[in-house]
Amino acid sequence: MNQKMKLIASLTSPFARKVRIVAAEKHIEYQLVVDVPWAADTHVPEFNPLGKVPVWVLEDGKTLFDSRVIVEYLDSVSPVGHLLPREPRPRIAVKRWEALADGVADAAALVFVERKRPVELQSQEWIDRHLGKIGAGLQAMSDDLGTQVWCTGEYFNLSDIALGCSLGYLEFRFPEIDWRRSHPNLSEIYDRLMQRQAFKETIPAV
Numbered sequence: 001m002n003q004k005m006k007l008i009a010s011l012t013s014p015f016a017r018k019v020r021i022v023a024a025e026k027h028i029e030y031q032l033v034v035d036v037p038w039a040a041d042t043h044v045p046e047f048n049p050l051g052k053v054p055v056w057v058l059e060d061g062k063t064l065f066d067s068r069v070i071v072e073y074l075d076s077v078s079p080v081g082h083l084l085p086r087e088p089r090p091r092i093a094v095k096r097w098e099a100l101a102d103g104v105a106d107a108a109a110l111v112f113v114e115r116k117r118p119v120e121l122q123s124q125e126w127i128d129r130h131l132g133k134i135g136a137g138l139q140a141m142s143d144d145l146g147t148q149v150w151c152t153g154e155y156f157n158l159s160d161i162a163l164g165c166s167l168g169y170l171e172f173r174f175p176e177i178d179w180r181r182s183h184p185n186l187s188e189i190y191d192r193l194m195q196r197q198a199f200k201e202t203i204p205a206v
């Protein structure tokens with residue numbers, strides 16, 4: 001018997017937030033299963049051998065990961081509000097934005113996890129390397145956005161969602177990184193994104 005599709009996610013993951021926003025923008029129904037992959041009693045490895053969220057569970061029980069695979073699938077199964085262009089060049093430009101925004105979030109998540117380890121085990125060199133990626137990624141996103149309303153021009157799409165999730169994660173976990181002051185155009189687009197219902201409903205929370 002077919003079951004409702006499920007999203008296994010933590011409420012702090014920027015990658016899971018991206019999937020939740022895409023599903024909301026496309027009016028795709030699913031059941032949210034909150035699971036923290038770092039918790040001792042997590043079930044995430046039963047659904048994803050890599051032990052990471054988000055994981056999407058299809059009606060037949062098959063699983064999809066990671067977030068980029070999930071959002072591409074969700075965009076392809078519903079005709080509501082395409083978030084990925086069909087044409088190769090514009091499509092790959094959106095995917096490039098997604099890789100950049102996800103990469104900043106990835107570096108930030110790695111720094112956050114490293115800083116949670118006992119102080120004597122932490123590597124400052126590793127932290128600095130990843131803080132450098134965050135800074136360079138923010139600069140690149142700000143440069144690529146320029147004075148445009150949305151990341152790839154006039155139309156809201158997956159690139160804007162990925163950027164918003166990345167910036168929202170930095171705001172949540174790294175308030176000391178003042179990207180709003182150093183990159184006012186990123187601040188403006190984030191405020192524009194936060195007017196959307198799907199963003200308001202998925203603000204990271206512990």
Ligand SMILES: N[C@@H](CCC(=O)N[C@@H](CS)C(=O)NCC(=O)O)C(=O)O
Nearest residue numbers: 013015037051052053054066067068
């Ligand atoms: N590239 C993956 C990244 C997923 C990821 O790193 N998720 C984090 C939470 S933000 C996680 O589950 N970490 C648990 C772990 O690394 O064991 C995606 O886009 O889904």
